[in-house]
Amino acid sequence: MILTPWRLAVAQTPDAVQLLRNMTEAFHTLSYDGVFVHSEASNMNSMRIRHSVLSGMEYESLVDLDGDKVEVLRVDDKIICVHPDPTSENRNSPFRAPFKGLKKVSHERLALGYELAVSKESYRVAGRDAVRLTLQPRDEYRYGHVFWLDKENHFLLKHDVVKSDGQLLERVQFTSINFSPDLKQEDFVPKNGLRRKEQTKQPPVKVKNAWQFEWLPAGFSLVWTEARALNHGTNMLLLSDGMATISVFVEPSQTIRPTSVMGMGATVAGMSSFKVKDDFYLLTMVGEVPGETIDRLMTVFMPRVEND
Template sequence: MAMDFSGIPAARLRRHARRAQAAWACQAMLLAAACALAQPAWSAEASKAAPDPVLATLQKIQDAARKLDYSGVYTYQQGGVMLSSRIVHLVDGTGERERIEMLDGAPREFLRHNETTQCLVPEKKVVIVERRRGDRFPALILGEGKGIPENYHYMQRAGTSRIAGRECSVIELTPKDSHRYGYRLCADIETSLLLKAQTLSQHGGVIDQISFSSLQIGDKVPSGQLASSWNTKGWQVFETAMTPVDLAKGGWRIPFPPGYQPVTQVSRPMKRGKQVKQLVITDGLAAISVFIEPYDTDGDTALANGAVSTGAMNIFRTRIGDHWLTALGEVPAETVRDIAERTEYVPLAGR
């Protein structure tokens, strides 16, 4: 765990990070959706124009997550923390329908119909609506994914493994540099559905992992499982309003690590009525968000620059002039720190 750099205990910074993450609660869970804003998803048609065996394999995994009917329980493990969720995914004449219910911690539900996702927050009786594609596990690719072969070594291991009672083949993606983690994937042999994904350190150790513990695939999945367990009558409904922005024209010079490309730049409302700008960059598998918010002379005086690390998630926060800049992503700590420390704000640069 990294310490902050101004004498304020790291525990205090961690509390602030948790508050910030809570303020972003459903938006953070929809990070994959933001990654798809600016570019269309990589498609089978694109693969015909430029066939690549790595992308072809990963696209089968992506297609399985989007086109199959399945339901089950998966567990996300990060250090000593384990959180389980129940997922139901069906495809009918109206497109994709999905329900994710968090089984541990504060109750949360995510109801998705194609590009529209509702995040249910029962303790506040609030529904947050976001009209963006919300791919999550067992989906895999972010954006177009074309740069994946340039940034990762691909290897399919001999033999098979067994997850949730199903045979799966093991794929390893090893980073070609220090700006990203590696991944070990286990894809169902019969359907190519992703059954387990592990994030690997530079030394091959498992940083975090997500895996099905029970799973049904096919027409045995009842559509009744898509219904929410909450009666939301009378709940407040908020829709996330996002406006496209051009950070470079606004004077922001944000360096991208090699292999990462911007996929969206938006302004969105956040806590205390602030407008927060968000940049999302991705290499096709890993994603990094950069949040820029105004510095509040009344409420932010106790905050400081610093770093927080939890499993694969790393956060680095710094003050640049009259702004706070926060870089976060499931990438090495040095990657988000480098982005934050090298970012410059020159208001006249874009004029």
């Protein structure tokens, strides 16, 4: 259980939720050019991100500054991954920009799993005045989150994922940020001579959900009513409590695998085999939640009853 919760006044909660909404909006609407550091476990790397809305289209560039200089360019739903050479193309997968997951935030839903508080103290991050927002988990099934938002435009300057005892699991922090960059469309065009892969986000195929959970932690629910069909007969479900998400994959299997749960930083993955009548399935769950959450969820996953 949580021994040292961050207490909040009821009057603070609507302000906290609005700050989260403003944070997500800032990512998609502001122009910015900055460098941030992402650290988890013993891994750390720095990235440069540029973003602007030009002629009604959203442009974004994300460059790895420490590795092979891989760049991910996004123009609305079109993604281009640029590799400096063939070997890096096989070693690297597209990385994500800082926290962008909150598009619709519900106070009622978040309050089931977290206590929300906005600090009255003043902070400085990347040379900018910041306000600190904390989400303290109410139980052991989720992590805590601490956000430092730009005081002027509510852009996310720093985000910590922490255990209930305060141990840091993952951090994203800007070291420099410019909100008045002179960005043009040509700044988001791959340079000649570099290898590139293009992909356009395709809407996933919706299929009937044949699975259910006998139990879920407070605040968690399925994001989609239907499942999403992936390749090789795999179905995907998505759980969320409004902040944390857990991706659930179910696929037919010919072999039995022992249950395993492993993690790196804040991300935990679990795998388990189970049998339904004469058929075997492999269940995989990945999310930014404690290992105990993944472990228990795998034991309460089962076929959906037809009359449900």
